[in-house]
Amino acid sequence: MDSPFVEVADRVWVSRRPWLDANVTAIGGDDGLLLVDTHGSRSAGEDVAAGVRGLGAGPLLGVVNTHWHFDHTFGNGAVLAALGPVPVHAHETALAEFTAFAAEARTTRAVAGHPESEGYHEEVAATELHAPDHTFASVRVLDLGGRLVELVHPGRGHTGGDVVVNVADADVLVAGDLVEQSGAPCYGEDSWPLEWPLALDTVLGMLRPSAVVVPGHGAPVDREFVQDQRAAVGIVAETIRDLAARGVRQSDALAAAQWPYLPEGLVHAVARGYEHLPRSQKRLPLI
Structure with a gap:
């Protein structure tokens, strides 16, 4: 197994994957498991599925994609093939973005935007896509048996269809790429830099100090x-507003x-903010 699942709270396990330093999270209830994100290819998803099976914490009940990007969704098909057909939950915009962009994201050109993916191009390109099939607009609550898990769209930020997963009884929130620890937040061509701070305000409102x-x-x-x-992405947003208001090109x-x-x-x-x-x-650009 590529990276083991480590329990970070009561029946919440995180597998930190070496490729892209991406996280996959398993959340347990009395009836089984919910998997949050599936990593970036068929073989990566197969490895995730092996790790989930190794937990011995019950059957897979569902999958959540925190957003559409390949490194969080391209393992969907392999996970479902290995662990059984279950619902794949995502925000409705994430499904629209996946439908529009995922096929292109299999190409070398798209994956090459991630230097850490050197050597994975063929693997990603060969992956069969499995889109989310259970979507929602604002909030969805899933019952895992003795544990309720909230799926929340806090607003647009990293993408237009970001979802966070709140496990309130364990005091854990899975934030997807709205929060990044291994580097600076990733502003891509589909990001919403002016709204990202507001999305994090919603996230912060869901968090206890512990x-x-x-x-x-x-x-x-x-x-x-x-x-x-949140303070840093807020500075990015306000700086863009200030520059544009002063007529800076x-x-x-x-x-x-x-x-x-x-x-x-x-x-x-900057491009998306403008x-x-x-x-x-x-203002009109200064001459």
């Missing part, structure tokens, strides 16, 4: 870490301000 937060990538963190990351924005993250990681944040700002909040 909460364990499982990020999309990296080690579990606490509420203070999420607060700090988008092409000049990265060099025109102090940023909380390396500018090269904010190219899409795109999403209403015209009333933009």
Whole structure:
């Protein structure tokens, strides 16, 4: 098995995968398990399924995809083939994004955007896609038997269809890529940089001081870490607004301000932020 599941709270196990440092989480109830994310390929999903089976914590009851990206969804088919047909839950926008973009994400060009995926291109390209098939708009509650788990769409941030998974009785929240520990938050071509801080405000409202937060990538963190990351993504959003309001050209924005993250990681944040700002909040570029 590539990476074992480690129990981080009562019947909540996290497998931190070496490839992309991505997390897969298993949540147990009296009736069986809920799996959150399935990693990035058929073979990765097969390894995840072996790990779930090794827990001996009951049958798989369902899968949740925290968003559509390949490193969280491309293991869906392998997991279901190994552990049985179960519902795959996701936000309705995540399904629309998966339908629109997942096939392209199998190509070398798309996966090449992740340097850590060197050597995995053929594996990803050969993966058969299995889309989420149970969607919701705002909140869904799943009963695992003696344990209720909340699936919540806190707003748009990393993607338009982000979902967090709240295990209230265990004081654990699985945040997907709305929170990242192994690096800076990833602003991609489908991110919502101006709304990301508001989504994290919703997440923070769900967390007690003692909460364990499982990020999309990296080690579990606490509420203070999420607060700090919310402050940083808030600075990104407000800096974009300020620059646009002062008439700074988008092409000049990265060099025109102090940023909380390396500018090269904010190219899409600036482009998407300028795109999403209403015209009333933009001035004509300074000459």
